[in-house]
Amino acid sequence: MADKKKIILDVDPGHDDAVAILLAAKNEKLDLKGITVVAGNQTLEKTLQNTLNVCSFAGLNDIPIFAGMAKPLVREQVIADDIHGDSGLDGPQFPKSTLKEEDKHAVDFIIEECLAAEDGITLIPTGPLTNIAMALIREPKIKENIDEIVLMGGSYTLGNTTPAAEFNIYVDGEAAKVVFESGLDITMVGLDLTHQAKAYPEIVERIAEIDNDVSNLVVELLKFFGYTYNRVFDFDAPPLHDVCAVAGVIDKDVFTSRKMRVDIETDSELNYGRTVCDFYGVVDKEANAEVALDLNKELFWDLLIEALKKY
Numbered sequence: 001m002a003d004k005k006k007i008i009l010d011v012d013p014g015h016d017d018a019v020a021i022l023l024a025a026k027n028e029k030l031d032l033k034g035i036t037v038v039a040g041n042q043t044l045e046k047t048l049q050n051t052l053n054v055c056s057f058a059g060l061n062d063i064p065i066f067a068g069m070a071k072p073l074v075r076e077q078v079i080a081d082d083i084h085g086d087s088g089l090d091g092p093q094f095p096k097s098t099l100k101e102e103d104k105h106a107v108d109f110i111i112e113e114c115l116a117a118e119d120g121i122t123l124i125p126t127g128p129l130t131n132i133a134m135a136l137i138r139e140p141k142i143k144e145n146i147d148e149i150v151l152m153g154g155s156y157t158l159g160n161t162t163p164a165a166e167f168n169i170y171v172d173g174e175a176a177k178v179v180f181e182s183g184l185d186i187t188m189v190g191l192d193l194t195h196q197a198k199a200y201p202e203i204v205e206r207i208a209e210i211d212n213d214v215s216n217l218v219v220e221l222l223k224f225f226g227y228t229y230n231r232v233f234d235f236d237a238p239p240l241h242d243v244c245a246v247a248g249v250i251d252k253d254v255f256t257s258r259k260m261r262v263d264i265e266t267d268s269e270l271n272y273g274r275t276v277c278d279f280y281g282v283v284d285k286e287a288n289a290e291v292a293l294d295l296n297k298e299l300f301w302d303l304l305i306e307a308l309k310k311y
């Protein structure tokens with residue numbers, strides 16, 4: 001088999017981030033070099049603890065975990081406790097974690113790992129882009145070794161935090177601007193795609209049938225996530241946003257995409273954090289992102305379920 005793809009997963013768990021970690025750690029095509037944590041769905045202290053709890057519970061003892069930026073580059077912190085609860089990962093009770101974060105800062109790890117990755121590395125951010133932007137600002141040379149950034153964030157239609165903006169981009173629009181204007185290969189896995197990844201009861205049933213500790217944890221996570229998505233958005237099932245980005249790196253057939261210009265709005269009160277997507281190619285600006293369009297649901301759920309069976 002071809003060499004595994006080196007990846008860094010940058011997360012803010014978060015129910016869907018937790019499941020994204022579980023997929024990334026158990027797919028044979030990926031070599032997960034480290035998990036970097038950022039403030040987002042909750043404070044950094046909580047998103048870090050959640051990452052440690054999930055990895056410890058799942059027996060993922062060999063993946064280094066790094067704490068990163070506790071605040072957006074410019075703005076005040078915004079959290080999503082309405083969706084993810086007071087802990088950021090409400091629902092399951094975790095036993096005390098046996099893991100600890102590394103001494104190194106997440107941004108230093110990203111820089112060092114990218115500089116060392118002469119055969120290329122892929123970044124998968126599933127939270128606000130603060131850590132990634134900071135690494136790009138501090139050491140632009142890392143671009144030479146980054147194959148691509150496949151990020152969960154944005155939308156070419158509607159937002160979920162304001163009518164115009166998706167949460168991850170809204171939290172740190174300035175960081176998103178740095179990433180989208182970096183000149184790197186960017187794939188934007190936005191809400192238009194991730195809302196096709198709703199975990200309906202038949203999917204939850206397939207996960208429950210695996211019946212190991214980790215699949216049972218996922219069922220519990222989905223229960224809480226489903227409840228809040230129903231209460232806040234009136235959704236009939238919870239969408240596993242962040243898992244879509246990881247799945248897209250494992251297999252390009254997970255979604256279709258279209259290359260277009262994506263600019264990040266940072267100057268407007270009503271539209272702050274909007275990913276302005278030139279879907280029809282009407283502006284004379286170079287396209288800078290592949291924007292995910294249609295999800296291959298069968299392939300997506302099969303990838304996740306196969307990974308969960310390995311625990």
Ligand code: BDR
Pocket residue numbers: 014015016017041080083126127152160166167168241242
């Ligand atoms: C994104 O926001 C967070 O609440 C989720 O974890 C996901 O990354 C969806 O807008």
Ligand code: CA
Pocket residue numbers: 011012013014016017040041126127242
């Ligand atoms: Ca997230």
